[in-house]
Amino acid sequence: MRILLVDDEREYVSTLAERLSLRGIEADWVSDPAEAVLRAGEQVYDLAVLDVKMPRIDGIALKRLLEAKQPRLKFLFITGHGEEGAFKAGVSEAGPDHYLFKPVMLDDFLRKIDEVMSEDREEGRDE
C-alpha cells in the first residue's frame, strides 16, 4: 500500500510518515498542498491522508484536485478541530466520511486506514 500524507505541519507529517514506514507502509509526505497535486500526477497512491486546514488549498478542496488526477484514490482526513460538531460545521460541503482528530494514536490511525481500504475491497466485490 502506498500513502500520500499532506499536512502543512512539516514536523508532524514527516514523523508520521517515518512511523508508517517503520511498519512497512510506503508513505510519501508533503507539507504544501500544491506539491501534493504534482505528486499525484507522478505516482499512483492507494490512499491520501489530508489535513483539513492548510494555507491556500484546504483539505476538502485538495481532495477534489487529487480525485481529478486519481479517481480511485481513497481519502482520510486529519483535523485539529476540537470535536466532531465544530469540524462538520467548519467544512463547506457534505463532510468527509473518514476523519480523525489530532493528536491521533497510531493504532487508531492504522485501524482507520484498514477501514477505508476494506471499504474499497468490499466495493470491488460488489462490482
Add this chain to the structure above:
Amino acid sequence: MSDSVGETGLKFFGVMTASISHELKNRLAIINEHAGLLSDLLRMVPEGGQVDLSRLDRIAHSVSEQVSLANDIIRNLNRFAHIIDELWYEVDLGDLLGRCRALFSRLAAMQCVTLEVAVPADPVRVGTSPFLLLNLLWLCVYELARASTQPRTVTLRLARVGDGVRLEVESLGGGGEAAPPRVSEEMSKLAETLRADVSCPAGAHRFSLDLPAGPAAGYGNDTEEERVI
C-alpha cells in the same frame, strides 16, 4: 456598548480562541508523534544492539521545542483572555500590535498572509479599549486577506500624527482578484465606540485608523458610566 459591537466582539473572541485551540492541537500532535517514534525506535533495537543516542537526543530536543511553542501559545491565550478584565485602560500600542501578530499570525497564514509590525522606538500610550481595538485591527487584517489570494505581507504600522496616533494596516504584494477592501459596518461601529476614525482610500489595500492620543483622551475624563461601555 451597543449590541452589535458586543456581538462582533463575541464573534472575534470565538474566532481567536478556536484558532488558538487548533494551534495547540498541532503542537500536541507533533509531541505525540515524537513520543511514538521514540517508542518505535526503542522497540526496534535488536537484542544486544545499541540505541542511536544522537537520534534520540534530536527527538527529545524537538519535543522540548514544541513544548516551548505550546507554552507561548498558552501565554498569548492568557494575555488575550485578561485583556478584557477591564474594557478601558491605558495601553502601549506597540505592545498591542505585537499581540496582534501573535494572535492573528496563524489565521493570516491560512490566507497566505505574513504579518509584520512597525512601531516607533518610544512607547506610544493611549487610553482605549484594547479588546475592541484588537477586534477592529483583526477586521482590517481579515478584509485585506480576503481581498487577494496571492501570498503577501500585511504590515501593522504605528505613528504619531499631530496630536493623535495613527495605526495603518497595509497589504503589499498579491493581486486584487477579489472585491477591493472596504470599511464594513462592523468596523465603523467599533471605530465609533473607540472614538476613532477608520478609512480605506479607494483603490488602496490600506486601512488607516486615527485614535485620540494620550491617557486622558476618550478615557480619563469620562464618567464611570461613560467609561463602562
